[in-house]
Amino acid sequence: DVKVTQSSRYLVKRTGEKVFLECVQDMDHENMFWYRQDPGLGLRLIYFSYDVKMKEKGDIPEGYSVSREKKERFSLILESASTNQTSMYLCASTSPHTEAFFGQGTRLTVV
């Protein structure tokens, strides 16, 4: 059974904190993605990575950074959390010709 696992299901952080969201996949996929999911806005791409140490900005990268030191792990970093980053965060992985597989999501609340 293929797996994309996000480290936390729920997270509550204070404004200004540095926040790390972790994602691990066991399918040897080259590509990994971070999205945020908000009602009425759908899934918006924050960053993606097509190889180790490679990253590209998505549509809404401001306030975020990422790290991909190993093929199976893709981390999303909120440098200084703000209340407008309260959201559901979804990680996904795929190979070039396969479907995307998603994690269960991390609901982040910034207070």
Next chain:
Amino acid sequence: AQRVTQPEKLLSVFKGAPVELKCNYSYSGSPELFWYVQYSRQRLQLLLRHISRESIKGFTADLNKGETSFHLKKPFAQEEDSAMYYCALRGSNDYKLSFGAGTTVTVRA
């Protein structure tokens, strides 16, 4: 730039009625189109992709390059089809996977 537009945020139909979810895209090359579904309390999963040309759970979708559309259809909706549906596009030359805003479908008994 690539863009996916789902014009309907909410769709409510009666059980047994046809349902159609609209999806339009913009992309300069040859895209790959998908429909993903998210049932209550479950993770997002693939419903179908245009290159496979399959019917999954009674749903079909045809890629119309002239109209740049990939509408999802089912002739007879069932209560278990109630979910959030997302249309997605992957470019032919890159790895970026873009999603629309999603359509929430409610099938009433």
